[in-house]
């Protein structure tokens with residue numbers, strides 16, 4: 261993870277394939293560069309000690325997709341793509357002692373250290389690619405991820421198999437991604453973002469490239485069916501697919517997410533699954 265990452269500006273946007281290494285590298289490039297602005301813009305909404313599943317604001321405090329925190333107190337929990345660790349820190353504050361976060365971006369983890377010091381509530385973290393987790397088999401009872409890593413992996417089956425590997429039999433996984441139907445629409449929070457322009461079935465990645473064709477940002481599209489089949493192929497059983505509705509009191513615009521679009525279209529998909537015994 262010591263490679264010198266350059267930050268040239270985006271020369272063009274492509275729809276094309278991007279393999280696991282190129283995708284992870286692009287995530288590092290993008291998040292190292294954007295982490296400061298991201299935390300400044302969204303930190304209040306995420307809260308330093310808070311578990312928000314996506315721009316709709318669905319909060320684990322109410323959603324309980326991981327179960328009752330009181331029953332998790334002895335559990336070993338992994339947060340994948342933890343960013344500054346707001347979700348893992350919230351679990352720690354609920355009395356879940358053994359929580360670890362991993363993220364591919366050092367700068368995101370540095371923001372986590374800053375928040376650890378400010379709040380006095382700290383999270384153990386490691387810099388790692390979700391596609392190659394640095395943990396032994398069955399190391400965790402629960403794996404969670406709020407928009408961390410899974411929107412950025414090309415091979416959903418391989419990524420979920422890697423998570424299933426570190427989950428103990430009977431363990432639970434919950435992760436959120438952009439709702440796959442969003443890929444049909446321009447990423448525009450205004451009315452222009454309500455007219456479908458792209459095929460839902462076009463699996464090519466969205467890639468921002470520099471002038472030499474190197475990926476600077478990569479996001480991957482998997483349809484709802486792709487995710488369901490990937491969960492099953494990884495040896496997991498789907499328990500729930502949550503599509504949070506946009507609450508009337510949430511007036512924020514977050515990139516292409518907005519109250520206007522949120523009233524009409526789903527913005528987030530949260531998959532909840534269990535590993536067989």
Ligand SMILES: C[S@@+](CC[C@H](N)C(=O)[O-])C[C@H]1O[C@@H](n2cnc3c(N)ncnc32)[C@H](O)[C@@H]1O
Nearest residue numbers: 287291341343363364365389390406407408409
């Ligand atoms: C939208 S943030 C979500 C983090 C946090 N839950 C939040 O809401 O701010 C996505 C995070 O996923 C991380 N990420 C992207 N690709 C990754 C990968 N392959 N492995 C690990 N982390 C990754 C990014 O560095 C970033 O911190």
